Amino acid sequence: MSSETITRLEAENAALRQRINELEMRLEAYHTGNAMLRTTGHTGAFNEFQGFRTTVERASQGIVIVHLEGVITYVNSAFCALTGYHALVGRHISTLYFEYDLPLLDRGLQKVRYDGVWQDNISLRRSDGAAIPVHIDAFLICDDAGQPAAITVIVEDLTEELRREERLRLFEALVENAPDAIGVANVRGNVIYANTAYQALTGCGDQLIGMNAFDGIVEHDRQAVRTALARLEDNNAVVLDIRIQRRDGGIVPVSAAMYAQRSPRGEVWLIGFLRDISDQKRAEAERFALQQQVIEAQRAAIRELSTPLIPISETAVIMPLVGAIDSARAQQIIDTLLEGVAAHRADVAIVDITGVQVVDTQVASALVRAAQAVRLLGAQVILTGIKPQVAQTLVQLGVSLEGVRTTGSLQTGIRLALDHDAIRRKGAGR
Structure with missing residues (x-):
């Protein structure tokens, strides 16, 4: 600035200081009970000034008054607290700006001088060098003659607001890029927000907004959803x-997490998180099928172990039975015996029950049915391993073993079978 400009600003500053001194003198006169002050009508003006000054000092926004050229003549407490400066009066307002923002400051001062107002979002430089985002409202002050005298700037700290906006943008980015479908609906189910994943999951795109979310649920599952909403x-x-x-008609299994949230206006929002579990369901189905295959293989192995059929000659087979025999195993015994007799073209089938501890009506009936079935194939059944208590039980039960040859020991049964085989071979040799 030129020396003439500085001289003029100093003169204006001195005039303003003189006016402030006059007001302070009036305040002192008021407190000392100056009668002339009370009778001349200045009391009302002074009270008005005092109220205005108290309001400005206690304002939460920072308030600054500067000359038309930018020299600061007044700052309130809030502005000092915001910027960290304690002595700004007499300094140029550019002190509070970063160098790269000085052209913006010049344009703003010109705008308020010519248009009377200037509003903008800028960054002020704190005394420690930190940047403070603020919103400013600047307006022109004219003197009694209507000539521009100074500029008042009201400054509002935007730090918290920008932080909220930043968190909101971060939240929106997280929600929009989330792999899970996220939606918000009112209590009637009308969708008021759906992220990209939700739009893709339903295949509706942005047309999902305004649609009823319940209509997109398979009808069979809607009652479960209604119960959950209750x-x-x-x-x-x-x-x-x-x-x-x-x-497009496709069905997608999802895991849905839902909860209620009240809006700022008190409305109830239904917020849902939907995760596509198609891969999980497919894996579970494959795992279940594999388990069933393993179980069936185990059952087959158990059947083979529990009802083994062993050929002991060209015409004889033996089936040793061990453990308890229920209806399922009884049928298995009959099936295995018949298949073995047919496959080996056996004339004799030995069924050894030495390892069967309990012979009841069910077991006896199964043995009789097995013998009858084998006889239909042209073979004979030899029942071995009948212990005394088993024989007594069979008698008490009245079980008829007609057509079944019995022996007390397995060895005897095998000898009979081998003798039968020898006779058959001898006969075939003649």
Whole structure:
């Protein structure tokens, strides 16, 4: 600035200081009970000034008054607290700006001088060098003659607001890029927000907004959802598996987590998180099928071990039985015996029950049915391993073993079978 400009600003500053001194003198006169002050009508003006000054000093916004050229003549306490400066009066307002923002400051001062107002969002430089985002409202002050005299600037700290906006943008980015479908609906189910994943899950795109979310649930699952929503009234989050019907007709199994949230206006919002579990369901189905295959293989192995059929000659087979015999195993015994006799073209089938501890009506009936079935194939059944208590039980039960040859020991049965085989071979040799 030129020396003439500085001289003029100093003169204006001195005039303003003189006016402030006059007001302070009036305040002192008021407190000392100056009668002339009370009778000349200045009391009302002074009280008005005092009220205005108290309001400005206690304002939460920073307030600055500068000359038309930018020299600071007044700052309130809030502005000092915001910027960290304690002595700004007499300094140029550019002190509070970063160098790269000085052209913006010049344009702003010109705008307020010519247009009377200037509003903008800028950054001020604190005394420690930190940047403070603020919103400013600047307006022109004119003297009694209507000539521009100074500029008043009201400054509002935007730090918290920008932090909220930043968190909101971060939240929106997280939600929009989340792999899970996220939606918000009113209590009637009308969708008021759906992230990209939700729009893709349903196949509806941005047309999902305004649609009813319940219509997209497979009808069979809607009752479960209604029951879950009834629990949401108690602010309890619920998780359940449901199926979503896509616009193209496809069915997508999802795990849905839902809870209720009140809007700023008190409306109840239903917020849902939907995770596509198609891969999980597919893996579970494959795992279940594999388990069934393993179980069936185990059952087959157990059947083979529990009812083994052993050929002991060209015309004889033996089936040693061990353990308990229920209806399922009884049928298995008959099936295995018949298949073995047919496969080996056996004339004699030895069924050894030495390892069977309990012979009841069910077991006896199974043995009789097995013998009858084998006889239909043209073979003979030899029942071995009948212990005394078993024989007594069979008698008490009245079981008829007609057509079944019995022996007390397995050895005897094998000898009979081998003798039969020898006779057959001898006969075949003649």
